[in-house]
Amino acid sequence: MDLQLTGKRVLVTGGSRGIGRAIVEGFLDEGAVVGFCARDPQAVSTTADELAGRGQVTGSVVDVGDAEALAAWVQTSAEAMGGIDVVVANVSALAIPDTEENWQLSLNVDVMHTVRLVRAAMPYLEQSDAASIIGISSVSGRESDFASGPYGTAKTAIVGYLHGLAMQLADKGIRANIVSPGNTYFEGGVWESIETGDPALFEMAVGLNPTGHMGTPADVAAPVVFLASPVASRVSGTNLVVDGALTRGIQL
Numbered sequence: 001m002d003l004q005l006t007g008k009r010v011l012v013t014g015g016s017r018g019i020g021r022a023i024v025e026g027f028l029d030e031g032a033v034v035g036f037c038a039r040d041p042q043a044v045s046t047t048a049d050e051l052a053g054r055g056q057v058t059g060s061v062v063d064v065g066d067a068e069a070l071a072a073w074v075q076t077s078a079e080a081m082g083g084i085d086v087v088v089a090n091v092s093a094l095a096i097p098d099t100e101e102n103w104q105l106s107l108n109v110d111v112m113h114t115v116r117l118v119r120a121a122m123p124y125l126e127q128s129d130a131a132s133i134i135g136i137s138s139v140s141g142r143e144s145d146f147a148s149g150p151y152g153t154a155k156t157a158i159v160g161y162l163h164g165l166a167m168q169l170a171d172k173g174i175r176a177n178i179v180s181p182g183n184t185y186f187e188g189g190v191w192e193s194i195e196t197g198d199p200a201l202f203e204m205a206v207g208l209n210p211t212g213h214m215g216t217p218a219d220v221a222a223p224v225v226f227l228a229s230p231v232a233s234r235v236s237g238t239n240l241v242v243d244g245a246l247t248r249g250i251q252l
Contacts, residue, residue, distance in 0.1 A: 001231065003225065003229035003231050004130075004231055005027065005030035005031055005032045005228075005229050006032070007031065007032070007033065008086060008130060009035075009078075009081040009082065009083055009084050009085045010027045010032045010034045010085065010086040010228070011034075011036070011037075011084060011087045011088065011121065012024050012027070012034060012036045012037075012087075012088040012090055013036070013062075013064050013070075013088065013089055013090050013091045013113065013117060014036075014037070014064070014090040014091035014092075015037065015047065015059070016036065016040065016046075016047040016059070017038075017043065017047070017186070017188055017189075018184070018188070018189050018217050019136065019181065019184060019217045019220045019221065020088075020090040020091070021047060021217065022216075022220065023088055023090060023217075023220075023221045023224050023225065024051065024057065025051065025054065025218075025221065026218075026224065026225040027086075027225055027228075028051060028054045028056075028057055029054065029055070030225060030229070031055065032055070032086070033055075033056045033057075034055070034056070034057045034058070035057070035058045035059075035060065035073075035080070036058075037059070037061070037062035037073055038061070038062070039062070039063050040061075044060065044061050045059065047059055058077070058080065060073050060077070064091045064109060064116075064117070065108050065109045065113065067116050070113060070116050070117060070120065074120035074121050075120065078121070078124045083128060084124035084128065085125070085128045085130050085131060085132065086130075086131075086133075086134070087117055087121045087125070087132075087133055087134070088134045088135075088136070088224060088228065089113060089114040089117050089118070089134070089135045089136065089158075090136045091109060091110070091113055092109065092110050092136070092151070092154075093106055093109035093110055094151065095150050095151055096146075096147050096149065096150065097150075098149040098150065102149070103149075103150045105150070106153070106154035107150075107154060107157075110151075110157075111154050111157045111158060114135050114158055114162075115161065118165065121133075130229075130230045131172075131173060131174040131175065132177070132227070132228040132229075133162065133174065133175065133177070134176075134178070134179060134224055134227060135158045135162045135177075135178045135179075136178075136181070136220075137155045137159050137178050137179070137180040138151075138152070138180055138181060139180055139182045139241060140152040140155050141153075141154075141155025141156040141157075141158065141159055141180060142156075142180055142239070142241065142247060142249065143247050143248070143249055155180070158178065159178050159239050162176045163176075163178070163237050166237030167237065170236060175232075175233070175236035176237065177227045177228075177232075177235060177236060177237070178238070178240065179220060179223055179224050179227065179240050179242060180239055180241045181219075181220045181242050182209065182214070182215055182241070182246040182247070183205050183209065183214040183246070184214060184215045184216065184217060184219070184220060185215070185216065186216065186217050191205070191214060208246060209243075209244050209245070210244065211244040211245065213244075215242065215243070215244060220242050223242050227240060239251070
């Protein structure tokens with residue numbers, strides 16, 4: 001299937017590893033022009049070099065918790081690419097323990113970076129004929145679990161924010177959707193650290209999934225790329241759960 005993404009201009013936050021990197025790879029494989037950001041200069045440089053042969057990609061060092069830096073990156077990227085068609089808000093602080101600092105961090109990084117990314121990109125999205133906004137939430141934003149608190153609440157807020165945007169922006173032809181992954185395992189990720197640091201929690205999490213295993217970044221990236229594509233032009237306001245049947249609630 002041709003997803004009609006050739007030449008489309010895409011921005012992805014947190015694109016140097018894990019789900020974010022897989023999303024960047026997915027768009028590149030479909031012929032999109034991709035700009036990504038992350039905080040670690042070495043990770044950004046290495047990722048950009050490794051993906052250069054896959055398509056037209058640019059990496060930038062940006063802390064998405066810094067509102068001015070995020071807005072500047074969006075503007076610079078739009079000028080370099082000649083516009084923006086798709087934005088993917090992927091970064092999370094992964095601030096799970098219930099502390100004052102983690103509440104502030106989750107709201108600023110998870111929620112407000114999504115809001116600020118959309119605001120900064122909006123003038124360019126309004127000029128696109130295939131504008132799409134994707135936010136990465138989590139099953140922890142849909143059902144209460146061990147990550148309820150700062151992390152889970154922030155992920156719930158992302159779903160509410162983007163669902164509202166879908167309605168508000170529909171008459172402009174701008175779509176907004178959410179992808180909510182279940183447990184996703186990758187090298188350097190949170191579940192790898194839990195596997196060694198808290199084996200009992202890791203085994204419990206694996207055991208809860210009917211598939212008997214956790215997902216991969218590529219499992220999450222494919223639905224993101226599809227939802228962002230013109231092929232999914234009638235899909236907006238959807239929270240697509242990608243969890244291998246982990247969650248039990250019926251999504252009406």
